[in-house]
Amino acid sequence: xxxxxxxxxxxxxxxxxxxxxxxxxxxxxxxxxxxxxxxxxxxxxxxxxxxxxxxxxxxxxxxxxxxxxxxxxxxxxxxxxxxxxxxxxxxxxxxxxxxxxxxxxxxxxxxxxxxxxxxxxxxxxxxxxxxxxxxxxxxxxxxxxxxxxxxxxxxxxxxxxxxxxxxxxxxxxxxxxxxxxxxxxxxxxxxxxxxxxxxxxxxxxxxxxxxxxxxxxxxxxx
Amino acid sequence: xxxxxxxxxxxxxxxxxxxxxxxxxxxxxxxxxxxxxxxxxxxxxxxxxxxxxxxxxxxxxxxxxxxxxxxxxxxxxxxxxxxxxxxxxxxxxxxxxxxxxxxxxxxxxxxxxxxxxxxxxxxxxxxxxxxxxxxxxxxxxxxxxxxxxxxxxxxxxxxxxxxxxxxxxxxxxxxxxxxxxxxxxxxxxxxxxxxxxxxxx
Numbered sequence: 001x002x003x004x005x006x007x008x009x010x011x012x013x014x015x016x017x018x019x020x021x022x023x024x025x026x027x028x029x030x031x032x033x034x035x036x037x038x039x040x041x042x043x044x045x046x047x048x049x050x051x052x053x054x055x056x057x058x059x060x061x062x063x064x065x066x067x068x069x070x071x072x073x074x075x076x077x078x079x080x081x082x083x084x085x086x087x088x089x090x091x092x093x094x095x096x097x098x099x100x101x102x103x104x105x106x107x108x109x110x111x112x113x114x115x116x117x118x119x120x121x122x123x124x125x126x127x128x129x130x131x132x133x134x135x136x137x138x139x140x141x142x143x144x145x146x147x148x149x150x151x152x153x154x155x156x157x158x159x160x161x162x163x164x165x166x167x168x169x170x171x172x173x174x175x176x177x178x179x180x181x182x183x184x185x186x187x188x189x190x191x192x193x194x195x196x197x198x199x200x201x202x203x204x205x206x207x208x209x210x211x212x213x214x215x216x217x218x219x220x221x222x
Numbered sequence: 223x224x225x226x227x228x229x230x231x232x233x234x235x236x237x238x239x240x241x242x243x244x245x246x247x248x249x250x251x252x253x254x255x256x257x258x259x260x261x262x263x264x265x266x267x268x269x270x271x272x273x274x275x276x277x278x279x280x281x282x283x284x285x286x287x288x289x290x291x292x293x294x295x296x297x298x299x300x301x302x303x304x305x306x307x308x309x310x311x312x313x314x315x316x317x318x319x320x321x322x323x324x325x326x327x328x329x330x331x332x333x334x335x336x337x338x339x340x341x342x343x344x345x346x347x348x349x350x351x352x353x354x355x356x357x358x359x360x361x362x363x364x365x366x367x368x369x370x371x372x373x374x375x376x377x378x379x380x381x382x383x384x385x386x387x388x389x390x391x392x393x394x395x396x397x398x399x400x401x402x403x404x405x406x407x408x409x410x411x412x413x414x415x416x417x418x419x420x421x422x423x
Contacts, residue, residue, distance in 0.1 A: 102335075104331075105331050105332060105334065105335070106332075107394075108328055108331050108332065108393050108394070109328055109329075109331060109332030109333075111393070111394040111395055112328065112393070112394060112395025113248065113395075115395075117394035117395035117396045118394075118396055120394050121390065121391060121394050121396045124390065151387070151411060154386040154387055155383055155386055155412070155415050157386065158382040158383050158385060158386030159379055159382060159383065159419075161382060162375075162378040162379050162381070162382035162383075163375060163378050166344070166348060167344065169331050169334065169340075170330055170331065170334050170340035170341065170343055170344045170348070171334035171335050171340045171341070172334075172340060172341055172344040172345075188375055188379075189379070191419075192379055192416075192419035192420065193419065195418060195419045195420070195421070195423075196414075196415040196416070196418040196419035197415075198418075
């Protein structure tokens with residue numbers, strides 16, 4: 001890691017701690033500078049505004065986590081159900097952790113007020129488009145029906161979060177779900193998703209007819 | 223301590239609603255509200271222990287009647303399932319994305335660790351709707367119009383699908399208010415996906 005990267009990391013860690021303890025308004029760039037050490041100019045050379053630093057702090061953990069999670073979707077797509085299930089479980093384990101629930105609370109409570117909503121939304125959209133590109137692959141290879149992959153990614157995300165997230169955000173439930181629970185939620189979400197995005201029945205029937213025809217062929221013609 | 227009266231409580235809610243509307247939640251103070259109704263600050267706090275609590279009551283009551291109207295859409299016999307779900311979805315999102323409901327939702331999430339607003343919000347808004355939708359889906363599954371599944375889970379899937387396209391944008395303040403056409407499109411797509419996800423094969 002370069003010296004500059006180390007500095008950047010130190011800024012993010014300190015700012016993250018301050019934002020979580022004091023909120024967006026209660027944290028100043030001066031305060032962050034005094035915690036990190038160095039000059040305000042250095043701070044601003046890394047992050048041009050408090051808004052950008054705030055968004056970076058809230059999203060850093062998720063962005064670090066996602067590459068590993070997305071590897072589940074990297075397969076040659078032979079078993080999209082298993083790929084999506086593993087991906088879904090991994091996402092849920094992360095976003096349901098107490099720290100990430102708290103980060104999401106802070107994002108939702110501060111985004112609209114501090115004018116950082118657009119910055120958050122762009123980052124979230126970038127992550128979503130990585131999921132969408134996997135779904136595009138599945139659509140192209142005929143494993144899923146053709147539709148808007150961004151929309152499909154929204155639907156998949158919504159199904160994954162449906163059972164668990166809201167009670168955690170509203171603090172009606174305090175303990176994070178264990179692996180068994182997230183796996184079950186992911187399985188149910190993926191089952192509904194795959195049924196909904198299965199290739200259209202016309203196409204399925206065509207495939208079935210083709211298969212039946214192939215089965216009737218004498219072995220040497222295969 | 224003086225006994226609380228319903229008329230005083232209503233007067234406070236009325237005054238608070240005006241103040242919140244005029245200056246917004248952040249800039250509104252308990253003093254502003256007290257000035258409008260007169261009386262002491264102690265009296266005001268006796269009725270409502272915090273600005274957050276008062277805000278929740280004001281906004282929630284404004285929406286309570288509408289919440290009942292939403293689930294009323296699900297009392298039909300579901301002879302045209304898609305139509306009923308679309309109508310329900312449209313009403314649900316119209317209320318959910320109203321300025322008041324979004325303000326309540328943000329606050330409920332933001333304050334959930336420090337007050338009981340999150341719990342109130344869950345018990346008075348989220349859970350009853352989930353329950354009604356689940357009841358409806360249970361009837362539909364019994365009639366074999368959808369595949370057999372846990373109706374509670376199916377209800378959560380449906381509600382989450384309805385929110386999927388726009389909620390994030392609205393909560394983050396990327397868009398300010400949602401037009402009916404945008405709601406209608408999102409509802410149609412969500413209901414289609416829900417129905418094909420739960421249809422009998």
